[in-house]
Amino acid sequence: MQLFFNENLSSQDTDIQFSKEESKHIVKVLRKSTGDVVFITNGKGYLFTAKITLAGINKCLATITSTEYQNKEKHHIHLAVAPTKMNDRYEWFLEKATEIGIQEITPIICDHSERKTVKIERFKKIIQSAAKQSLQYHIPKLNDACSFKDFINLHKNNTCLIAHCEETDRKSLKRILSNSKGSNYILLIGPEGDFSTKEIELALAYNYQPVTLGKTRLRTETAAVIATHSIVYSLG
Structure with missing residues (x-):
């Protein structure tokens, strides 16, 4: 199953026009033609089944034949992860965490952060691509980068945890x-x-619980992926 993404599609739409890039991929790479079926999600839980009505390399049109909605997971996993010095490492985390099943991500700028800015639009594309590859109809929410202090002030509810390496009391x-x-x-x-x-x-003053992810010291992106998997696995 090849899944396409169009965030502007709604459950009331009856037709779709693919972008020039997607049209080329559908017709030239996937070799789809008029009458063939394609699948699209808007990243908000909907899966659209559509039949191609015009198979052009620069312009591909399709009529939506059915619409299904997939409920969100009952749980919500939100990771706030500091940007890594090398962008590709953070992008790897975004890709893998999306595949595993994260719901929300916030890049946080910390006192020891070597990278203070992030390319949110590029990060969104990484997440969208991973969601399509893993056939997910709810795309994780990516927030704008913010400071550690601002994040702590905004997020005080739920089960709040902080993973760090200091030799203090951690579970x-x-x-x-x-x-x-x-x-x-x-x-x-x-x-x-x-x-x-x-x-x-x-963080402790705001009732965040200090945790350790194991006996070895992990890279930022490795710790984030392990944490995501651990929580998803524990929730079944």
Whole structure:
């Protein structure tokens, strides 16, 4: 199944015109022709089945024949992850976390962050591509980058966790998940230089629980992917 993405489609639409790039992919690469069926999602839970009415390399049109809606997961996983020095590492995290089943992502700028800016539009494309590849109809929400302090002030509810490397009292993520009855999680993952002591103290003041992801020290993007998988797995 080849899934296409068009965020502007609604359940009331009856026709779709693909972009020039998608038209070329459909006709030249996939070798689709008039009468063939294609599948599209708007990233908001809908799957549209459509039949091609015009198979042009520069202009491909289709008529929507059926519309289905997939309910959201009952849980909500929100990871706030500091941008990595190398963009490709963060993009790898976005791709894998999307495939695993994350719901929301926020890049956070920390005291030790080496990268202070991010390319949100490029990140969105990475997420969209991963969602299409993994046949997901709800595309994860990607928020604009914000400072650590601003994020903490805005997100104080649900089960809030912070993963850091300081040798202080921390519980394993596995233990917290096994004892938790919650289904909504917020988890902070720091930059290569870890969170500053000041940031950790601020998070604890806002009732974030300190956690460890294992005995080894992990890269930012590795920690984020492991955390995503651990939470999804624990929720079944």
